[in-house]
Amino acid sequence: MNGGSILDVRDIAKDFTLHAQGGTRLAVFAGVGFTLAPGDCLALSGPSGIGKSTLMRMIYGNFRCPSGEILVRHGGEPIDIASAHPHRILDIRRATMGYVSQFLRVIPRVATIDVVMEPALAQGIAVAEARARAEVLLAQLRIPESLWGLSPVTFSGGEQQRVNLARGFAARYPLMLLDEPTASLDSDNRETVIDMIRAARDHGTAIIGIFHDADARANVCNRDFNLSAYAVKAA
Amino acid sequence: MNAFSDAKPLLRANGITKVFGHITGCDDVSLDLYAGEVLGIVGESGSGKSTLLRCLSAAMTPDTGTVSYTLRHGETKDVHAMGDAERRMLMRTDWAFVHQNPRDGLRMHVSAGGNVGERLMAVGERHYGDIRAAAGDWLDKVEIAENRIDDLPVTFSGGMQQRLQIARNLVTRPRLAFMDEPTGGLDVSVQARLLDLLRGLVSDLGLAAIVVTHDLAVARHLSHRLMVMKQGRVVETGLTDQVLDDPQHPYSQLLVSSILRA
Amino acid sequence: MSAQPGGYNFAYLDEQTKRMIRRAILKAVAVPGYQVPFASREMPMPYGWGTGGVQVTAAIITRTDVLKVIDQGSDDTTNAVSIRKFFARTADVATTERTTEASIIQTRHRIPESPLRRDQIMVYQVPIPEPLRFLEPRETETRRMHALEEYGLMHVKLYEDIARHGHIATTYAYPVKVNGRYVTDPSPTPKFDNPKMDNCPALQLFGAGREKRIYAIPPYTRVESLDFEDHPFEVQSWEESCALCGAGDTFLDEVITDDRGGRMFVCSDSDYCRERRDAGHTGVQSPEAAE
Numbered sequence: 174m175n176g177g178s179i180l181d182v183r184d185i186a187k188d189f190t191l192h193a194q195g196g197t198r199l200a201v202f203a204g205v206g207f208t209l210a211p212g213d214c215l216a217l218s219g220p221s222g223i224g225k226s227t228l229m230r231m232i233y234g235n236f237r238c239p240s241g242e243i244l245v246r247h248g249g250e251p252i253d254i255a256s257a258h259p260h261r262i263l264d265i266r267r268a269t270m271g272y273v274s275q276f277l278r279v280i281p282r283v284a285t286i287d288v289v290m291e292p293a294l295a296q297g298i299a300v301a302e303a304r305a306r307a308e309v310l311l312a313q314l315r316i317p318e319s320l321w322g323l324s325p326v327t328f329s330g331g332e333q334q335r336v337n338l339a340r341g342f343a344a345r346y347p348l349m350l351l352d353e354p355t356a357s358l359d360s361d362n363r364e365t366v367i368d369m370i371r372a373a374r375d376h377g378t379a380i381i382g383i384f385h386d387a388d389a390r391a392n393v394c395n396r397d398f399n400l401s402a403y404a405v406k407a408a
Numbered sequence: 409m410n411a412f413s414d415a416k417p418l419l420r421a422n423g424i425t426k427v428f429g430h431i432t433g434c435d436d437v438s439l440d441l442y443a444g445e446v447l448g449i450v451g452e453s454g455s456g457k458s459t460l461l462r463c464l465s466a467a468m469t470p471d472t473g474t475v476s477y478t479l480r481h482g483e484t485k486d487v488h489a490m491g492d493a494e495r496r497m498l499m500r501t502d503w504a505f506v507h508q509n510p511r512d513g514l515r516m517h518v519s520a521g522g523n524v525g526e527r528l529m530a531v532g533e534r535h536y537g538d539i540r541a542a543a544g545d546w547l548d549k550v551e552i553a554e555n556r557i558d559d560l561p562v563t564f565s566g567g568m569q570q571r572l573q574i575a576r577n578l579v580t581r582p583r584l585a586f587m588d589e590p591t592g593g594l595d596v597s598v599q600a601r602l603l604d605l606l607r608g609l610v611s612d613l614g615l616a617a618i619v620v621t622h623d624l625a626v627a628r629h630l631s632h633r634l635m636v637m638k639q640g641r642v643v644e645t646g647l648t649d650q651v652l653d654d655p656q657h658p659y660s661q662l663l664v665s666s667i668l669r670a
Numbered sequence: 671m672s673a674q675p676g677g678y679n680f681a682y683l684d685e686q687t688k689r690m691i692r693r694a695i696l697k698a699v700a701v702p703g704y705q706v707p708f709a710s711r712e713m714p715m716p717y718g719w720g721t722g723g724v725q726v727t728a729a730i731i732t733r734t735d736v737l738k739v740i741d742q743g744s745d746d747t748t749n750a751v752s753i754r755k756f757f758a759r760t761a762d763v764a765t766t767e768r769t770t771e772a773s774i775i776q777t778r779h780r781i782p783e784s785p786l787r788r789d790q791i792m793v794y795q796v797p798i799p800e801p802l803r804f805l806e807p808r809e810t811e812t813r814r815m816h817a818l819e820e821y822g823l824m825h826v827k828l829y830e831d832i833a834r835h836g837h838i839a840t841t842y843a844y845p846v847k848v849n850g851r852y853v854t855d856p857s858p859t860p861k862f863d864n865p866k867m868d869n870c871p872a873l874q875l876f877g878a879g880r881e882k883r884i885y886a887i888p889p890y891t892r893v894e895s896l897d898f899e900d901h902p903f904e905v906q907s908w909e910e911s912c913a914l915c916g917a918g919d920t921f922l923d924e925v926i927t928d929d930r931g932g933r934m935f936v937c938s939d940s941d942y943c944r945e946r947r948d949a950g951h952t953g954v955q956s957p958e959a960a961e
Contacts, residue, residue, distance in 0.1 A: 192658035193665055234647060236654040259633045259647045260442045280629070282604050493818045500822075515826075519833055522826050529829065530822025536832055536898040558833050 174244045174251040179348050179379045180209040180232070181251070185241030187227055188405075200405035201227055206241070207398055211347065211377040214370070216390045219400035225383045226275075228400065229350050231255075232381070233272045234262040245270060245348065267295050272350040273341035277333040279326045285311070285336055286321040292344035303343065310339035313365055331357045342369055349373065351382040355389045367392050416478055418443045418584060418616050424463050424473035432640040433459035437473075439635065439645070443583065446610055446617045448631030448648060450624060450663065456640035457620045458588060464618060465505055465586040466495055477502075480583070500530055504577035504585040504615075508592045510569035513576070514561050520547060520572055521557040527580045546575040550605060567598035571605065578609065585610075585617040591626055603629045624667050628652055636660045681728040681761040687711055691729035691884070695875060698886035703848030704816070705799050710882040720753060721879030723776050723795035730791065730875075731757065731774060736764045738772035743780040743921070743938035750778075769941050779842075781863040783920050783942040786872035788889060794857040796878040799885065801845045801855040821853050824896060832901055841906065847894045848887055861895065862905045862921045868893040910935040913955035915946035 174181045186203035190196060201224040209215055217225040230236040231254075232243055238255035245252050247269045252261055266272070271292070280288075286307055293303035311321060314335040320328070325336045334357050341349065354370065355363045363386070370393045374380055384390040417440040426433035434456040441447050449457045462468035464475055466487050475487040480502065487495065499505070507513040514523055524543040525533075533539050544554050550571040552564075561569050570590065577585065590606065591599040607630060610617060619630055627634055627648060634648040636659065644657040655661045679685065687709075694708040713721040731737065737757050741749040745767040753776060754765050766772050769784040776793040786792065802812045805823050815821065824845055831839045844861035848854045856867060857876060867874060867887060874887040887893060895903040911918040913934040920942060922935040934955050937943035947956070 189654075190656075192661050230653070235649050237646075237650065237656060258440070259645075259650075260440070260445065262647060263445070263632055280604070282600065492814075496818055496820065518826055519830060521833060522830050525829055526822050526826050529825035530820065534825075534897075534899050536829065537900050539829065539898075540833075 174246065175208065177210050178208040179211055179246050180381075181242075181244040182206050182208070182232065183242040183244070185231065185238050185243060185255070187224065187231060187236070187239065202400060202403040203405055205400070205403045209348070209379045209381065211379050212374060213396055214374045214380040214382065214394045215396045215398055216394040217381060217383050217398055217400060218390075219404070223400045223404050225400055226352055229272070229352055229381065229383065233270065233350055234266070235272075267292075269346060270348045270350070271341050271344060271346035273337055273352065273354055275334075275352050275356065277325060277337040277340075279324065279333065281324050281326045283324055284322050285316065285325050285328075288325060288336060289339045289343050292340060296344050298344070306343045307339065310342055310369075311336075313369070314339055315362060315365075331359070331362070334358065335362060338366060338369070342373070345378075347378060349378055349380045351380060353383055353385060355384065355386050363389065415443070416484070417441055418478050419464065419618075420476045420484075421464055422474050422476075424460060424470045424475065426459050426463055426468065426470045432456065434463065434470075434637075435640040437637075437642055439642075441584075441616055441618065443616050444614045445633060446615075446619060446631040448627035448634045449618065449620045449637060450622065450627050450634060451637035452622060452663075454639070455637040457637050459640075460637070461586055461588055461618060461620045465503065466499065467505075477584070500527055501580045502582050502584065504574075504582040506570075506573055506577060506585060506587040506590050508589040510561070510566070510573040513573040514569060516561050519558045519560060520552065520564075523561065523572060523576045524579050527576065531580065542579060543575075546579050547572075549578075549609070550575045551601075565598075567594055567602065570594065570602060574606070574609070578613065578615075581613060583614075583616060585615055587617060587619045589621055589623075590619065591621075591623070599626075606630060624652065624663060636663065678760050680733075681731050681757065682714075683711065683725065683728045688729045691725055694884045695726065695729065695886060698875070698884050699873070699888050701852070702887055702891050703852030703854040703885060705883040705885045707882055708884050710879045713879065714756075715752070717880035718797065720749065720776070720778055720795040722877030722881075722884070723778070723793050723879075724753060724756070724877075725879060726793045726875050726877035726884060727757065727774060727776050728761075730793075731761055731763060733761070733763060735773045736766050736771055738766050738769060738775045738941075739777075740775070740780060740782070740939075740941075741778045743782075743923070744940045746940070767941050768945075769939075770945075777859075779858050779860075780921065780938055781859055781866045783917075783937070783939040784945070786866075786870055788871040790872040792870075792872050792874045794859075794874065794876045796855065796857045796876045796883075797880070799855055799876065799878040799881050799883040801843075801853050816852060819851065821847075824853055825898075828896060828898065828901075832898070838897065838901060838903075844903075845896050847896060849891050850894075853896070854885060854887075856893075860906065860921060861903070864893070864895045864903070865905065908935060911953060912937045912943060912946075913953045915943045915951045915956075916953040917943070917946055917951070 183206050185205050188198055188200040190198045219225060227236060231238045234254045243254040245254060245265055247265045289307040290303040293306060316335055325333050338354060355366050367389055419441040421439050424437045425435055437460055451457045463470040469488050476484050477487050478484045521540055521543040524546050525539040528539050544557055547554055547557060552568055552571055561572055591602050621627055631648045634651040635642050636644040638659045644651055644660045652664055655664050690709060694706045698706045713724055739750045739754040741747040757763055758765055769782040774791050778795040800812055805827055806812050828838050842860045843855055843858045844864055845853055846856050846864060869890050871889050873889055876885045897903040908922050914936050917937055921938045923938045924933055924935055926933050
């Protein structure tokens with residue numbers, strides 16, 4: 174792995190075998206590779222269903238990587254997500270790599286402010302500081318203070334997504350994965366989120382993003398990776 | 409605060425096998441558990457998960473294989489080879505065991521305060537006021553009203569008994585908890601509350617835990633890592649979200665697809 | 671060995687049995703407070719009448735010993751009289767009611783008030799030797815608890831007492847820790863007597879005939895009553911003094927004197943009371959005053 178990069182994806186492929194459905198095998202892509210340096214903001218592009226979310230999830234360790242390597246610089250060392258002990262990946266997710274998915278996984282009895290604070294607390298940030306960050310982000314994302322003590326379970330899709338984003342940005346990561354961060358947001362909030370991403374990028378965070386919104390993509394990304402070239406054609 | 413350090417594993421099991429005549433309990437199971445991690449073991453009835461848990465927690469001796477535990481001062485010892493006295497002390501201080509049925513883990517005719525204080529008295533605490541205060545403190549942490557401190561567990565609901573069992577176990581701040589279907593037999597709303605409590609305690613205390621459950625929702629809620637067992641063997645293991653979102657083994661896929669989605 | 675009345679061996683038991691009991695006693699003395707199993711023999715009195723104590727005494731008594739037997743502090747109850755006569759007949763030993771003159775004192779339920787000496791042996795009659803028995807009925811479990819020094823449960827009982835009654839409610843057979851190791855039942859003596867067991871110059875032997883156990887507390891051994899730092903062990907006290915001798919620091923028995931609610935408090939240890947009266951001490955109901 175080259176000294177300056179934070180992420181090095183090498184020749185990875187992905188397929189799914191559905192045992193419950195007669196062992197059907199779905200090949201998604203093959204031969205995917207790229208590197209990412211601090212301050213890079215890479216857009217994953219390609220038509221819907223091509224495997225952009227799948228690729229992101231593989232980098233996060235949420236999906237298995239059957240071949241190739243996914244190297245993340247963690248604590249100065251390159252760690253291969255594809256073969257690392259789960260214990261290591263948990264540490265990488267805590268300190269080095271953040272992920273904002275499309276959907277907030279809601280636990281009905283945890284208050285919004287606690288949901289947002291949790292990743293920062295896991296990094297060892299003091300409670301007062303974590304809370305302060307959470308409050309700033311929630312305010313920026315226009316979640317009314319009256320809702321901070323409530324669980325997000327009753328929030329609208331857009332509100333949940335903003336809570337999700339606040340949670341993603343409350344902790345500081347060298348590498349961030351953002352899956353459709355501006356989907357289901359109105360124009361004001363979209364602007365805010367774009368500013369937040371840009372600020373993180375300017376601070377040296379490396380970002381991979383999936384953006385449906387071409388405008389957003391143009392505003393923050395300085396690189397592009399089109400997955401179409403690597404998709405495996407259906408047999 | 410969760411700090412997944414690079415230190416050696418808290419618990420390491422190697423090749424655990426336990427057979428009952430011609431019935432396989434568990435077959436050649438190995439695992440590593442690090443401080444602060446929760447490992448879920450899922451499988452259907454007869455998968456061997458409870459047998460495995462008993463072998464790991466020294467309630468049962470495996471036919472082959474070793475279980476090593478790293479003590480507080482850093483030394484690693486074989487759990488089954490250590491002397492009776494040392495093992496029993498370990499089970500009372502560093503370890504916790506939460507039974508599915510709280511009656512198996514409580515003294516039903518000793519008051520709630522006495523139940524929670526017992527471990528403290530067993531390790532030499534001799535100040536009644538302090539013991540009682542600590543017991544009251546823990547009852548509060550598990551959301552049992554402090555005015556129930558002198559009541560007997562027979563007067564508690566199932567959910568309260570289970571929470572009392574948890575308090576009784578955690579009062580000595582163990583580093584490793586074994587839980588066998590901790591929410592089994594409880595109403596759904598009670599289960600949810602208990603899971604939240606466990607998640608909070610695990611996080612606050614930096615507790616490592618091995619949780620056996622047949623309920624994948626419980627596993628998703630509590631565990632960082634997941635092991636799927638079938639007929640005594642481990643068929644898949646990995647991060648919880650990975651095993652549930654991208655199961656590889658046919659049996660894992662079957663289990664995951666069987667969860668009813670709201 | 672001269673001919674004994676009725677053809678019995680000296681002190682009733684055959685020599686082999688005495689050796690077996692002495693071995694058990696030696697083991698007991700070597701591990702203070704530990705209950706040593708022994709092959710308890712059939713004695714000519716039923717269980718519950720002191721067969722354990724009698725076997726211990728029979729195993730250690732010699733021709734030159736002077737035996738005192740008390741029951742609830744008194745030398746003249748049925749029990750004390752029978753046992754004293756038993757040894758007088760089968761061992762032809764001298765007997766006495768005076769604590770200070772005795773070399774062996776067999777007792778049920780009390781320790782004499784007079785301080786004991788190095789040349790004396792106390793033999794206690796014990797019904798249930800296992801202090802944990804009422805909390806844990808399984809013998810297998812209690813043996814393990816003693817072996818592993820797991821006595822948390824004993825303190826749980828004391829905790830429950832305080833939680834329920836505001837104080838530790840046990841007043842007799844109050845559990846003690848011997849030599850910092852074994853938790854032991856001092857026999858059903860009142861807790862008032864527990865302090866006398868601590869650092870006692872006399873050898874203390876305990877015999878349980880029905881349960882087949884012998885245990886011992888060697889001279890000058892530490893004996894601590896279990897308690898909590900903030901609920902320390904306390905002995906009973908009375909507002910009254912002995913009506914006969916005026917003693918204010920002995921264990922008093924309450925005696926009903928008439929059917930109109932009249933009562934008096936007297937020393938439970940009859941020998942000690944007599945000694946005090948002989949020395950000139952009086953109480954509010956001394957015979958001189960009553961007559």
